[in-house]
Amino acid sequence: MARYIKFYLSVATISLLSALVFSPPASALSGSDWQAGRIIDDAIFFNPNTMNPGDIQTFLNTKVPVCDTNGTKIYSGSMTRAEYGTSRGNPPPYTCLKDYSQAIPAKSPDAYCGGSVSAGSKSAAQIIYDVAQACGVSAKAMIVLLQKEQSLVTDDWPWNIQYRSATGYGCPDTAPCDAEYYGFFNQVYNAARQFQRYAKQPNLYNFGGGRTSFVQYNPNAGCGGTDVSMQNQATAGLYNYTPYQPNVSALNNLYGSGDSCGAYGNRNFWRMYIDWFGSPNSNIPWAWLYEGQWAYSNSARTQTFTSVPTVVPGGKIYVRVKARNMGTQTWDQSFFHLAASRPMDSVGIFADSTWVSNSRAAKMLENTISPGGIATFEFALQAPNAAGTYSEYYNLVAEGRSWLNDLGLFFTVNVNTAISPSNSTNTTLGSGGILNKDDYLLSPDSQTVLTLQKDGNLTLNSNFKSVWSTGPLAGASRVVMQPDGNLVLYSLNNVPLWNSETSGNPGSQVVLQTDGNMVIYNSSNTPVWASYTIHRPDHLSYINTTLGVGRLYPGQSIETADRRFRLILQPDGNLVLYSPTRPTWATGTDGKQVSFLAMQPDGNLVLYDKSTRPLWHSSTSGRGSLRMIMQPDGNLVLYNNANLPFWHTSTSGVL
Numbered sequence: 247m248a249r250y251i252k253f254y255l256s257v258a259t260i261s262l263l264s265a266l267v268f269s270p271p272a273s274a275l276s277g278s279d280w281q282a283g284r285i286i287d288d289a290i291f292f293n294p295n296t297m298n299p300g301d302i303q304t305f306l307n308t309k310v311p312v313c314d315t316n317g318t319k320i321y322s323g324s325m326t327r328a329e330y331g332t333s334r335g336n337p338p339p340y341t342c343l344k345d346y347s348q349a350i351p352a353k354s355p356d357a358y359c360g361g362s363v364s365a366g367s368k369s370a371a372q373i374i375y376d377v378a379q380a381c382g383v384s385a386k387a388m389i390v391l392l393q394k395e396q397s398l399v400t401d402d403w404p405w406n407i408q409y410r411s412a413t414g415y416g417c418p419d420t421a422p423c424d425a426e427y428y429g430f431f432n433q434v435y436n437a438a439r440q441f442q443r444y445a446k447q448p449n450l451y452n453f454g455g456g457r458t459s460f461v462q463y464n465p466n467a468g469c470g471g472t473d474v475s476m477q478n479q480a481t482a483g484l485y486n487y488t489p490y491q492p493n494v495s496a497l498n499n500l501y502g503s504g505d506s507c508g509a510y511g512n513r514n515f516w517r518m519y520i521d522w523f524g525s526p527n528s529n530i531p532w533a534w535l536y537e538g539q540w541a542y543s544n545s546a547r548t549q550t551f552t553s554v555p556t557v558v559p560g561g562k563i564y565v566r567v568k569a570r571n572m573g574t575q576t577w578d579q580s581f582f583h584l585a586a587s588r589p590m591d592s593v594g595i596f597a598d599s600t601w602v603s604n605s606r607a608a609k610m611l612e613n614t615i616s617p618g619g620i621a622t623f624e625f626a627l628q629a630p631n632a633a634g635t636y637s638e639y640y641n642l643v644a645e646g647r648s649w650l651n652d653l654g655l656f657f658t659v660n661v662n663t664a665i666s667p668s669n670s671t672n673t674t675l676g677s678g679g680i681l682n683k684d685d686y687l688l689s690p691d692s693q694t695v696l697t698l699q700k701d702g703n704l705t706l707n708s709n710f711k712s713v714w715s716t717g718p719l720a721g722a723s724r725v726v727m728q729p730d731g732n733l734v735l736y737s738l739n740n741v742p743l744w745n746s747e748t749s750g751n752p753g754s755q756v757v758l759q760t761d762g763n764m765v766i767y768n769s770s771n772t773p774v775w776a777s778y779t780i781h782r783p784d785h786l787s788y789i790n791t792t793l794g795v796g797r798l799y800p801g802q803s804i805e806t807a808d809r810r811f812r813l814i815l816q817p818d819g820n821l822v823l824y825s826p827t828r829p830t831w832a833t834g835t836d837g838k839q840v841s842f843l844a845m846q847p848d849g850n851l852v853l854y855d856k857s858t859r860p861l862w863h864s865s866t867s868g869r870g871s872l873r874m875i876m877q878p879d880g881n882l883v884l885y886n887n888a889n890l891p892f893w894h895t896s897t898s899g900v901l
Contacts, residue, residue, distance in 0.1 A: 275500055277496075277497030277498055278497075280492065280497055280513070280516065281477075282461070282472070282474045282491050283475045283477045283481060284477045284481055285481045285515065285516050285526065286387070286478075286480050286481060286515075286516070286519060286526035287478055287480060287526060287527050287528035287572070288455075288478045288479055288480045288533075288535045288570070288572045289528035289530045289651070290386075290387075290480070290526055290527070290528050291383065291384055291387050291441070291480035291483075291526075292383055292384065292445070292480065292536075292572075292651070292653065293530075293533070294381075294382050294384065294651070294653075294654075295651065296378075296384050296385055296523075297375065297378075297385040297386060298375065299369075299371050299372050299375045300371075301385075302374050302375055302385055302389070303344065303369065303371040305389070306343055306370065306389075306399065307344050309399050309400050310342045310343070310344055310399075312402065313341070313344070313345060313403070314403040315338065315339045315340055315341070315342075316338045316339060316340075317329075317331055317337075317338040317339075319403070327340075327403050331403070336406065336407070340402075340403040340405070341404070342402055342403075342404060343370050343392070343398045343399055343401070344370070344371075346369065346370040346430065347367055347368060347369045347370070348368065348370075348373065348429070349365075349366065349367045349368075350365060350366065350367075350368055350431040351365050351431075352364055352365040353380065353435060355380075355654070355656065357446070357818075357836065358381065358439045358442040358443050358446060359377075359380045359381040359382070359435075359438070359439050360381075360382065360639075360653070360654025360655060360656050361379050361380035361381070361382075362380060363376045363377065363380050364376070370430065373431050377434050377435050377438045378438065379654075380435075380438075380654070381435070381438035381439050381441075381442055382442060382536075382653040383438045383441055383442070386519065386522070386523045387519070388438060389522075390515055390519045390522065390523075391413050391437060391515070392412055392413060392434075393518055394514050394515045394518060395411075395412065395413050395414040396408040396409075396411065396412055396413075396414070398412060409429070409430045409433075410423075410428045410430075411423045411427075411428065411433060412430050412433040412434060413433040413434060413436075413437035414433075414437075414487075415427050415432075415436045415440065416436070437487075440483075440487070441480075441483045441487070444479065444483040444486050445479045445480075445483060445535070445536065446538070448479065448482065449828065449829060450820075450822070450832060451482075451486045452486060452489065452828075453482040453483075453485040453486050453489070454476060454479070454482050455476050455477070455478045455479035455480075455481070455482045456477075457482070458473050458474065458475045459473065459476065459485075460472070460473050460474075461474045461485060462489065462490055462509075463491060463492070463493040463507050463508070463509060464490060464493070464508065464509045465490070469493070469506075469507035470493075471491065474491065478572075479535065484512055484515060488512055488515075490509035490511060491509070491512060491513075492504070492508065492510065492512065492513035493505070493507055493509075495507070495508050496508035496509065496510055496513055500513070501517075528572065528573070528574075529574060530572075530573050530574065531573050531574050531575045531647075531648070532573045532575060532644050532647060532648045532649075532650050533571075533572040533650055533651050534569045534570060534571060534572055534573070534642050534651065534653070535569070535572045535653075536569065536570075536653050536655060537568035537620055538566075538567070538568045539565065539566065539568075539655065539657070540565065540566045540567075541555045541564070541627075541657065542563070542564045542566070543555070543564070544564065545562075545564050545626075547564050547566060547624070550817065555657075555658075555659050555660065556659075556660040556661075557629045557659065557661060558629070559629060559630065559632065559633065559661055560628065560629055560630075560631055562598065562627065562628050562629070563596075563626065563627040563657075563659060564626050565624070565625060565626070565627060565657060566622065566623070566624050567584060567622070567623045567624075567655065568620055568621070568622055569584075569623070569642060570618070570619070570620050570621075571615045571617050571618060571619050571620075571621065572618075573617060573650075574617055575644070576615065576616050576617070577614060577615040577619075577621060579609050579610055579612065579614065581644055581645040581646060582609065582610055582615075582621075582642070582643075582644055583606040583608065583642070583645060584606070584608050584609075584610075584623040584625070584640055584641075584642055585606045585640065585641060585642070585643045586606075586607065586638060586639070586640060587639050587640055587641035587652060588639040588652075590641075590643075591605050592605060593605055594607060594638060595636055595638050596628055596629070596657070597628065598625065598626040598627065598628040599628075600625065601626075607625045607640060608623040608624060608625035609623075610622060610623055611623070611624060627657060627659060629659055629661045633661050634660075634661055635658065635659070635661070636659050637657065637659075638656060638657060639652075639654065639655065639656045640655045640656065640657070641653070641655065673687060673688065673690050673757065673758050674687070674755050674756060675687060675725075675727045675733075675755060675756040676755045677728075677729050677731075677752070677753050677754060678726075678727065678728075678729055679726070679727045679756075680724050680727075681697075681698050681724065681725040681726075682698065682723070682724050683698050683723070683724070684697065684699070684841050684856060684858075685697065685698060686799055688801050688802070689758040689759060689760055689762075690760055692802045693708060693709055693762070693790070693802075694706065694707065694708045694758050694762050694764070695758075695797075695802070696756070696758055696764060697797075697799070698722065698724070698735075699718075702718050702719040702720055702721065702722030702735075702743070703715050703716060703718045703719070703722075704716040704719075704744070706777055706779060707796065707797070708779060709762075709790055710794065710797070710798070711796065713777070713779040714777040714778075716735060716743075716744045719735060719743040719744060721737040721738060721739070721743070722735055722736070722743055723736055723737055723738040727754065727755060727756055728749070729752055729753070730749045730750065730752055731748050731749055731750060731751030731752055731753070731754035731766070731768060731774065732746060732747070732749035733745060733746040733748065733756060733766060733775070734746075746766060746775045747775075748774045748775045751769070751774050752768075752769065753768065753769030754766050754767060754768045754769065755767060762779050763776055763778065763779050764776065764777040764779065765777075790804045791805065791806060791875060791876050792804065792873055792875050792876070793873065794871075794873045794874075795845050795846065795847050795871060795873075796845055797842045797843065797845075798815050798842060798843040798844075798845075799815065799842050799843075800815050800816065800817045800819070801814075801815070801816075802814070802815055803815070804874070804876045805876055806876050806877070806878050806880075810825070810826050810878075811824065811825055811826075811876055811878075811880045812824045812876070813876055815840065815842075815843050815853075818836045818837065819835045819836050819840035820832050820833060821833040821843060821853055823880075823882055823897060825897075825900060825901045826901060827901055828901075830895070830897045830900045831882070831896075831897050833853055833861070833862040835853060835861050835862055838855055838861050839855050840853060840856075840861065841855055841856045845873070845874055846867075847871060848867050848868060849867060849868060849869030849870050849871065849892065850865070850866050850867035850868075850869075851863060851864040851872075851874060851884060852864075864884060864893045865893070866892050866893050869884075869886060869892050870886060871886065871887060872884045872885060872886055873885055877898070879898045879899055880897050880898060880899060880900055881894050881895060881897050881898035882894060882897065
């Protein structure tokens, strides 16, 4: 059964930390300084430019001037560290963080880490820096996280297991750490990426900036807790990673342990950050936090691209960016712009005639944005004239004052001379339009889908059932709505395999209607061909609660009859179950190039990418014919024909 990976300290780790005694600095903090809803500000946590590799290396050197590489120091009594470590399967030599290096793989930009990481053998300091730059997080915050989770920064004889799970990523309370995420670089990169994921998809997690949520004092619910108003996303992210707050006993002894209900993860992060780097609260005048970006195929910004936008040379893409003011100064439309960056003041490769200048893409729509407010920028990207794939970075600039923190915002555009609506959510196929294999059209109510399957079958599905098809046609490659009005299914060799026999109607288009019918209308809006698959006057009021053997495409969903619970395959690739108040389950496949969800005849529920590779599955292969039901209690269940459950999301009663 699929489960979430919960990112918080295990009970054993909490107990271990409670036993540690830390030496307070000369100007010791007081527990009264703790603000549960403001552990660290976004402008601090999401600032990647706080330290360079040399700064990080110098800092690590000061924390461990001499490494006990051979374990010669006494562990206890007359036993040396080497002897003790060997007895526990961790013999010397021991490599301290300041001396650690690792061969790492390259990482390409994605939806969460907008920068790349180059491959090679790198020191720990260089890895921390590269990840901070790629993922837009503070190197200082990552250093504190390494100390909070495994004491790696100050340990002068660390074991391999500490590097293996350096940031605690993929280490739930109730199970061993996930081996998929082992390794120092893997841990640092995925932890940084996860904090960006918390920030960019806050509705998928228990805690989000601007929300008030109940936070326990300890994994033991009997210890109680309080409601916490999350003043920013960085604080909410720390609670998602470690979902406990310190109780009074933990705050009364900041450098030691409290009572049996104490928990120390977030307390220690806050305390360590202040001890090492100063205040975690921002007084930065100009700073911002990413709130989202969107790309559209039309100037009204109603038709979104569900993958990397593809246009003809010189074509336009219409985009929107939202940014939160995390500084102390008010943004004013007269001097505040979104600009091409990397390098600063560069001429934009997507510069359009509507831009403020050839390097300034847009001014914000709002007149002013006070600290904490959200600004909106809308502008067009004009594709270069040569075919290829292009990317450009953007950042905010207060003209005559300062460039803001660079969060790695970028847009990527494919320029192609032959454009097809690849996995689009279009409801029509216009004159000259092309539908390739596994591309699809989706009706406005998301109930009817036209797709060219890999077996060459052009199929119309309504309410998850096939209602019309051409039948499998060997060699079928693409469907073309020809300018002469004929809808034709061609082979790779341009041999027509099927057609609608509607030539002589130039300017015609295919339309998927909400009544379940597929119709070809000519330029006078007169129907010249139809699938004759009308099922009801209007599908907009129709609710599907069950998926039998069939497919769910991006944008489609099944719901409970009262529409309180909903499973949707989102355009971003994530399959998410929503309660009336929040998401309760997800496959975690956002950012993937998802093609469809299949309820297979063998009983396996599988999420496939565009290359028909499985991204996620329910592990129910061999169970025979199953059906997926969205139950009124909020649980998603796979049943066989005898109504025996074989898989579920464990979300019954979760609101």
